[in-house]
Amino acid sequence: MKLFTIVTTLSLSLASWASPQFQRRQTNFTVGQIVETSSGPVAGHAAPTAPEVSEYLGIPYAQAPIGDLRFAAPVKFAGSSLINGSNFGFTCPALPSTGSSPTAAEVAAANLTEVGLEFLAVTTSPDVVYSEDCLYLNIWTKPQSGESQKAVMVFIYGGDFEGGSSSIGVYNGGVLADQEDVVIVNFNYRLSILGFPGNPTAQDNLAFLDQRLVIEWVRDNIANFGGDPARITLFGQSAGSSSTDFYSYAWACDPIIAGMILESGTIDSFTLPYSANDSAAFWYDVTAAVGCGNASTDSATLLTCMRNVDVNSILAAVPRSGINAAQSAFGPTVDDIIVFSNYSNLTPASIPVVVGNDNYESGLFRTELALSGGVFPDSVWDMYELSGYTCPSGLRANYSLAANNPTWRFRWFAVFPDLDISSEAGAYHGIELPLIFGTTNSFSTVNVTADEITFTAYIRGAWVAFAKDPVNGLTTYGWPLYDPAEETLIRLGFDNATGLNLAFPMLYDAGCANATSLLDLEISFLG
Template sequence: MQYLPLFARILGASTSTASPTNSGSGHGKWIVGQIVKTTSGLVQGHPASNATGVSEYLGIPYALPPVGSLRFQPPIKYHGHDTINGTNFNRVTDISKGYGCIQSNISSSDAHFPDDLIKSYGITEAGLRILVEETNPGIKFSEDCLSLNVWTKPEVGEKSKAVLVWVHGGSYVSGSSALSMYNGQFFAAQEDVVIVSINYRLTIFGFPGNPLSSPNLGLLDQRMAVEWVRDNIAAFGGDPSRITLFGESAGGISVDHYSYAWRHDPIVHALVPMSGLASSLGLRTKELGEELWFNASEAVGCGGQNTSVVEVYKCMMTKPAEDIVKGLVNTIDGPISLPYSPTVDNIIVFANYNGLPSATLPMVVGCTDFEGGLFRVFVPKGAPDGFWAHESQIQFVCPAAVRANISVQAGNPTWRYRYMGVFPNLILSTNPQSGAYHSGELPPLFDTVAQDLIASTPEEIAIGNYMRGAWAAFAKDPVHGLERYEDGWPRYSVDKPSLIRIGYENRTRANLVNGNYYDDGC
C-alpha cells in the first residue's frame, strides 16, 4: 500500500423592510436584517437564528454565474440593481441561488461511511456525524455558486469593525460556506467583528487543467470575493482597512498561495493559514492537470489527448456538470494526490517558493497536535506504528515551521500555534484515539459544536472562547493585538518560549514552549 498518497489525497471540511443604506456605522440607526446597498444590488438580510442582534446575509453573488460560455473561464464581477433575498443559502430567485459549488468524491464511499472502518477504528456516534459532514449533507449544489455570506452587528461596538474572511477547506473537491460548522453568527456576536465566508469553484470546475484557460479558477474566485469585500464591507459596518483572510486545510493552502500571488496588492491586511500551506503537499503540474482534463473529457465522449483541444473544449461546454464529475478521480482512494488543486502556472501558483517574496503582512500560522487523526480513519488499518504521526510532522508541522521562519525573516509580525484540545463530543475514534485531529478546532472556533449528543465541557467552551478572542484580537490589530491579548502572545522565535499551545491538557489558557519544540526532523 502506498501510504503517503493516501494521506495526501485527503487534504486537501423573520426579515426587516427597512430602507436601503450605504453604511452601518451609525449606532442606534442599524435595524437588524435591514437592506444594504452593494455592487451586487440591494441585499435583504434577516436576524440570525441564534445570535441576538446579528444581521445575517446569505448567498450574495460576487461574480456572474460561471455557466454557459463562462464555464471553465475566469470569474467576471457581478453588478446588479435588483433586491437580493439574502435570507437563505439556497434562494430560489433568478439572482444567484447561493448553492454550494459542484463537488466530486472525497472517496468512493462518500454516500455511506464503511461499516468495517467504523468498527475497526471505534468511530463514535459524534465522530461519524463529523465524518459525514465532510461530504456536505443536505447542501444543494450548482455551477451557479459564486456567492458569499456576511454576519454583522453594527448597532453595538466599534463603528467600523475588523473583518475576517473565511476560506473553507475540503481537498479542493468538497466543502461549502453553507456548512453549519462555519456559521459565522456566533463569532460576529461575541467578538465585535464582521465575518464573511465565501464559495469558490471546486474540483475540475475550479482547477480544470483545460489548456485553453487558467488552471486556477478557484483561486481567482477567491480573489474576486476579496475584492467584493473591499468594495462593499463598509456598508455592513466593516472596516475595509482591516481585513484578515483565514482558512483551514485547502483553505489554509489557499491563504498562503494568495499571499504570494497578490503580494503587490494583497487588499487584505493579515493572514491566518491553518493546517495547510503552499508547501504542504506539493503542487499539481500543468502536465498532470491536462492529463486529468483529457481523461475527464474522454470519459464523457468529448475526445482525449489526440483530439483537437478546441473541439474537446467546445464539447465539454455542452456536457451536464453531473456527467462530468462522474468520471473524476477520487481524492482518497484514487491514484493521484489532490488531483484537482492549485496548479503551477508561475502567475498565481509558482513552481518554486524558495526565496520568493510574499505580501508583507502579519501572520498567524499553525496546525493541530495530531492532524493524522482525521485522515487515518478513511483507510483500512495496516500502516506501521508511527506512520500517521510522521506524516503529520512532514505535511503540517514542518511546513508551518518553515513558513513562520520565512515570515519572521521578512520582518512580519508572526505568531505560531499548536491546537491540542480533545473533548468528548468531538472525538472521532477510540481505537486508537483520534486526538486533536485535522479540522477538530473549527467547531470550537466558530462556536458551532453540536450539543444534542454530548454537551460541551466547561473547558471546551472556555478554550473556544479563548481561540475566537485571539483571532478577533489579531484581526482588530494585526501588529499588537495578540501581544495585548489575555496573558499576551509573544511573537514567534525559534529558541524562545513563543509557540502557543491552545488547549494543552485542555487548559483554558494558552501554554508556551520554545518555537522549535515540536520541530524534530524538520
C-alpha cells in the first residue's frame, strides 16, 4: 500500500516537473506526428473513425516471443528505428476453430436476427493475421485539445484465454478518445499454451507477464502521447476482466494503475485458476503428442524440442474434447507468485473498483450452442449465469469493500435493436462493448435509435468519469458506493432507460449460497 502511494506521488511530481515543456508540445501537436518512445519513434495517422484523433498501431512492447523466447517471460523491446504505426501488429496464435458455418436450418433454430448473422460473421472469421511475433500495442489520442494530461484507459480483450485480438473492430479506441478526452490503449498477449504453458520446470503465466509489461510501457511512455501516467485505468471483459483482477493481486504492492473496471470476469469466474499439477498434465499431453517427450524426458531437452516444433502443430495438439470443449486446457495456473491458490487471505491492490456483469451472460453461449443443435433447459442456463458471473461479481465487490477500496457494482440490461442477436440472447455476454467503444457499426447495419444515443452518452460518461477520477468521479456522476445491504446495485439500461436505477443486490445474489460450482456444471453440460 505504501509503495503504491510513493509511486503515485513520484509520478505526479514528475508530471508537474515536465508540465511546461509538455504543454507546449500539446499546443503544437499535429495529428499523427512522430512520438518518441522507448520502443523507438512512432509515426501515426488520423483515425479513420475520428480524423482529429491520432492513431498509433502496431507498437512493439516486447521482443518477438520466438526461438528461445517461446515459452519464456517477455523481454522488453527497445529500439531506435522509426516505427510505422499505420497497421495493427500480428495477432497471437489462437486455437483453430472446431466448428463450421451454420446451415440455414441451424440459424433458424437459434432464432438469429439480422444483427446476429452479422455478429456471427465477424466473430467466427475475424480479419486478422496470426504470428508468434504478436506482442504489440495500439494507442488512440487527441493531445491537441482537452486536458494537457489525459486519463488513460488500457483495455484487455477476452476470449477464454485461447482467442482474441486487439485489432478486432469492436475494440477500436478512436471514437472513445475523440468524444471523451481520454487516451485509449489496447494490446495483444499470448494465448492458450503459448501464454500459459503449464511447464512445471519453467516460468508459467506468461500472458500475465505480457500484460504487466504493457502497463510498465504505458507508465513510461504515455505522457508523450498526452496521457497522465498517474491516471491509468485498466479495464477488460470476460477473460480480459479476469486478467485485470488477477493483476490486482499479483502486483498489489506496485499496481501502477489507479483504478480498474471488471466487466464479466473476476478471479472467481469460470473454473480458474488451474492447479500446477493439472496444467503440467496438459503440458505433457501436448509435448508427447508432438513427439518431444513426457514427464520422464530431460526438461531442457524437452523445452528445446518444443521451441522448434511448428506452432500450428502445437496448437492442434491442445486438448479440445470432454471438459476442454467448454473450458480451455491452458489458462492461469497456481504458482503462488502471480496466481495464488487461495485468495481469501490476500488483499488486492489499494485502488477503486467498478465490477459487474450482464443480466443474461448465458444468452451468447445459449445462442452459440443452439447453432450447433444443442439445447439445455432454462434452469441450467440460470445456474450457469449465477455461478459464472453474478456470484463472482458479488464476491469481488465484497473483497474490495473488505480492503476499504471505493467500490461500485453494476448489472447491464440494455438491449437495443442494433445489438439484438437473437430472440433468446437478451443482455448477453459482451453486449456492452460496442456501446462503450462506439463501434456498433463494426458488425451491425441496423440503425441506431435515439434512446440508444442517449444511453450510450450516459454509460460512456460513467466509465470515463471513473477513469478521470477513480476515487470521486462516479460519486460526482451520481452513482452510490456499493453496500450489499442497501439499494446500491446499479442497473444499467433497465427497460432500456437512461439514468440511475438501483436495486438491492440480494435480488440477484439470493441463490449464491446454493449455487452449483461452475466446474461441476460444465461437466454436467458435457454429460
